[in-house]
Amino acid sequence: xxxxxxxxxxxxxxxxxxxxxxxxxxxxxxxxxxxxxxxxxxxxxxxxxxxxxxxxxxxxxxxxxxxxxxxxxxxxxxx
Amino acid sequence: xxxxxxxxxxxxxxxxxxxxxxxxxxxxxxxxxxxxxxxxxxxxxxxxxxxxxxxxxxxxxxxxxxxxxxxxxxxxxxxxxxxxxxxxxxxxxxxxxxxxxxxxxxxxxxxxxxxxxxxxxxxxxxxxxxxxxxxxxxxxxxxxxxxxxxxxxxxxxxxxxxxxxxxxxxxxxxxxxxxxxxxxxxxxxxxxxxxxxxxxxxxxxxx
Numbered sequence: 001x002x003x004x005x006x007x008x009x010x011x012x013x014x015x016x017x018x019x020x021x022x023x024x025x026x027x028x029x030x031x032x033x034x035x036x037x038x039x040x041x042x043x044x045x046x047x048x049x050x051x052x053x054x055x056x057x058x059x060x061x062x063x064x065x066x067x068x069x070x071x072x073x074x075x076x077x078x079x
Numbered sequence: 080x081x082x083x084x085x086x087x088x089x090x091x092x093x094x095x096x097x098x099x100x101x102x103x104x105x106x107x108x109x110x111x112x113x114x115x116x117x118x119x120x121x122x123x124x125x126x127x128x129x130x131x132x133x134x135x136x137x138x139x140x141x142x143x144x145x146x147x148x149x150x151x152x153x154x155x156x157x158x159x160x161x162x163x164x165x166x167x168x169x170x171x172x173x174x175x176x177x178x179x180x181x182x183x184x185x186x187x188x189x190x191x192x193x194x195x196x197x198x199x200x201x202x203x204x205x206x207x208x209x210x211x212x213x214x215x216x217x218x219x220x221x222x223x224x225x226x227x228x229x230x231x232x233x234x235x236x237x238x239x240x241x242x243x244x245x246x247x248x249x250x251x252x253x254x255x256x257x258x259x260x261x262x263x264x265x266x267x268x269x270x271x272x273x274x275x276x277x278x279x280x281x282x283x284x285x286x
Binding site for chain 1: 082086087089090093094096097099100101181184185186
């Protein structure tokens with residue numbers, strides 16, 4: 001979510017490299033986020049190779065920001 | 080039970096991930112310093128060896144000496160450009176390898192694309208200027224377009240690059256206004272600013 005919050009979109013393989021995850025691990029996390037409508041998928045072809053790109057949705061952005069705010073609130077409350 | 084230290088670490092990790100995935104952080108100050116040195120060397124060669132010193136916006140054919148050296152000048156400019164780019168790429172690759180990260184990623188690609196537009200436009204404009212004989216404008220214009228390219232690039236890498244971009248653009252505009260000192264502003268921009276910036280980056284971010 002962090003990566004998708006600051007990029008217009010990000011393709012599957014670059015995410016894999018960035019997060020250093022296996023195909024399956026990454027795919028299951030992405031599926032879960034997609035189920036919550038936090039991210040969207042765009043499947044295209046680059047030449048003949050399939051290219052899957054992910055982007056954050058409005059719902060996802062809101063959820064991400066709320067998550068950050070909650071973390072900050074907890075930190076403040078515990079100081 | 081998680082305490083505030085864990086949450087602080089969580090936030091820090093999230094912010095770090097946001098930085099890493101959207102900014103090209105393998106830029107090195109050393110490349111900036113080298114670029115400045117190449118530029119100064121180049122100007123020295125151009126001035127002493129080729130006798131290049133445009134003190135007016137355009138040349139008339141009575142300064143035949145200058146025109147005959149044009150190909151050498153362009154070659155010199157190309158060599159400096161290649162050296163500077165090559166050094167920057169080399170340093171970036173070695174720095175990324177040092178940090179254990181890939182150099183070529185979507186952010187690097189976006190960085191180059193966003194720099195390409197002002198640079199190519201500037202390059203074409205300069206070719207047009209050469210063909211029209213408006214040679215005195217070339218040096219300050221390279222500064223302007225380079226500055227604009229840097230300003231664009233700044234969005235995808237260290238913020239300081241944006242500032243440097245504005246500085247170069249301003250120097251270029253001044254060089255255009257004070258036409259007689261075009262070369263001087265060029266030295267300040269490509270030479271001095273690069274070196275100062277490189278030193279600053281080196282101390283701020285380490286190499």
